[in-house]
Amino acid sequence: MGFKIKEVRKSLKMSQEELAEKSGISRGTIVALEAGTERVTTTKTLVALAAAMNVSIDQIFFADDV
Structure with a gap:
């Protein structure tokens, strides 16, 4: 999941x-998610990140081949 957040963000x-400013999610959390060191997060965080990047949750959290 984290690699997709980074891919979309970039x-x-x-x-x-x-992204932290737009989403209200701390930069530390974003760094940890992108690095894969934080594997557990809330739905609220995921929704906030998707909304801040103006994409659907599907675009970030589901693989293209699913």
Whole structure:
């Protein structure tokens, strides 16, 4: 999941700081999710990240071949 967050964020040319500001999620949490060191998070966090990047949750959290 974290690699998709990073992939989408970078495709939008958005920094982790910008994503944190737009989503209300701490940069530390974003860093941990992208690095794969934080594997458990809330639905609220996932929804906030998707909304901040203006994408659907499906685009971030489900593989293309699912």
